[in-house]
Amino acid sequence: MGHPIQRIPRAPGEDPQRGAADRARLLERVAVGLAHEGKNPLHNMVLHLQLMSEKLASRGAPAGSPIDKHVTALRDGIGRVDQLLKAYGEFAAPEHLPSDLGAAIQRATLLFAYDARRAGVQITRRGPASMLVESDSTSLGDLVAHALVACIEHARDGGKVDADLELRGAAAVLGLRAEGGLGMREQAAPHLDAARRLAGQAACELSIETPLAGGARLSLSFLHPR
Amino acid sequence: MSKARILIVDDEESTRELFAELLQRWGYDVDQTADGHGALKIAAETHPDVIISDLVMPKLDGLALVRALREEQPDTPVVIITGKGTIDAAVEAVREGVFDFVEKPLDPARLKVILQRALEKKETLHEMQVLRRRLGQVDSGVGLVGNSPPMRRAMELVEKVAPS
Numbered sequence: 152m153g154h155p156i157q158r159i160p161r162a163p164g165e166d167p168q169r170g171a172a173d174r175a176r177l178l179e180r181v182a183v184g185l186a187h188e189g190k191n192p193l194h195n196m197v198l199h200l201q202l203m204s205e206k207l208a209s210r211g212a213p214a215g216s217p218i219d220k221h222v223t224a225l226r227d228g229i230g231r232v233d234q235l236l237k238a239y240g241e242f243a244a245p246e247h248l249p250s251d252l253g254a255a256i257q258r259a260t261l262l263f264a265y266d267a268r269r270a271g272v273q274i275t276r277r278g279p280a281s282m283l284v285e286s287d288s289t290s291l292g293d294l295v296a297h298a299l300v301a302c303i304e305h306a307r308d309g310g311k312v313d314a315d316l317e318l319r320g321a322a323a324v325l326g327l328r329a330e331g332g333l334g335m336r337e338q339a340a341p342h343l344d345a346a347r348r349l350a351g352q353a354a355c356e357l358s359i360e361t362p363l364a365g366g367a368r369l370s371l372s373f374l375h376p377r
Numbered sequence: 378m379s380k381a382r383i384l385i386v387d388d389e390e391s392t393r394e395l396f397a398e399l400l401q402r403w404g405y406d407v408d409q410t411a412d413g414h415g416a417l418k419i420a421a422e423t424h425p426d427v428i429i430s431d432l433v434m435p436k437l438d439g440l441a442l443v444r445a446l447r448e449e450q451p452d453t454p455v456v457i458i459t460g461k462g463t464i465d466a467a468v469e470a471v472r473e474g475v476f477d478f479v480e481k482p483l484d485p486a487r488l489k490v491i492l493q494r495a496l497e498k499k500e501t502l503h504e505m506q507v508l509r510r511r512l513g514q515v516d517s518g519v520g521l522v523g524n525s526p527p528m529r530r531a532m533e534l535v536e537k538v539a540p541s
Contacts, residue, residue: 188460191481194392194458198395198396198483199395200394200487202399205402205432229482
């Protein structure tokens with residue numbers, strides 16, 4: 152009856168970071184699944200809302216009634232959840248996306264908005280929503296995400312992060328500036344290391360300044376295709 | 378004038394039902410089925426004016442349905458609705474001959490416009506077939522009216538522009 156349970160011992164010299172990498176691979180799949188599966192209930196909610204508002208209109212409910220406000224609020228909510236799901240899906244599987252620096256920083260601010268709020272950091276983003284660059288979409292998305300998270304850590308507990316995207320001649324430049332707050336340099340360090348590693352793959356000229364007085368300034372410069 | 382007929386193909390029953398109710402409110406006759414095999418069977422019987430299909434379904438999925446329909450009913454526009462809104466998926470769908478590709482969650486106003494365009498295309502293709510048939514009759518000597526070179530040039534032009 153049954154088989155004795157055997158604990159498989161950890162192989163000697165096994166890299167503990169490998170376990171983390173294996174888990175990250177699973178999380179990638181989870182995010183893609185979440186992004187896809189979440190769309191069906193949202194789709195049904197949209198259909199319900201459309202039917203509801205058409206039925207109300209056919210019963211002569213005046214436009215701008217309190218129920219209309221609820222319908223509008225629900226539509227907005229569905230739109231926000233949809234945007235989040237899309238961002239999860241694109242972040243987890245970016246290989247088919249265009250190399251868009253504007254979309255990458257927009258996505259990163261959306262995905263790490265909760266992280267920033269929890270850390271007491273305010274993020275402000277300026278510049279166009281889309282700016283194509285000569286890069287690889289996977290490295291680009293990861294690089295921007297690590298750079299933003301590093302800045303959040305540098306501004307932790309009361310600071311702010313400004314993200315400015317602009318064209319300077321043939322270059323598309325994303326400037327990230329973390330100011331104020333107490334900051335947690337040691338928590339930012341692994342993300343800055345990851346950003347340095349990714350910069351080459353992403354064809355990015357990266358400069359990092361971390362003044363002793365606190366804060367951080369990062370500049371991510373890419374060629375802008377003409 | 379009879380109502381346009383739309384076939385909905387989706388493996389989620391609740392979605393199908395909601396969709397059917399909405400399209401009926403918009404004035405269409407609606408049939409529905411859960412997968413591509415069912416869609417082929419119903420399409421052969423009812424000859425829908427437009428088919429709206431989910432992309433990912435068990436058995437025969439949305440694109441396989443489009444490929445199968447290309448043989449049976451090449452003039453029936455198929456609109457694919459999907460949660461998998463990647464550029465690659467859209468390109469593949471268009472390459473397979475899909476009329477339009479709509480991302481979930483649906484934008485009802487956009488769907489209304491797409492359905493109007495799809496029905497116009499279907500109508501244009503139908504008119505073109507009628508004209509072709511008439512032209513064939515002219516060629517075989519059944520009718521002589523309109524067999525002049527200018528008329529033939531006009532018919533050639535109709536054939537060129539109709540698919541667009």
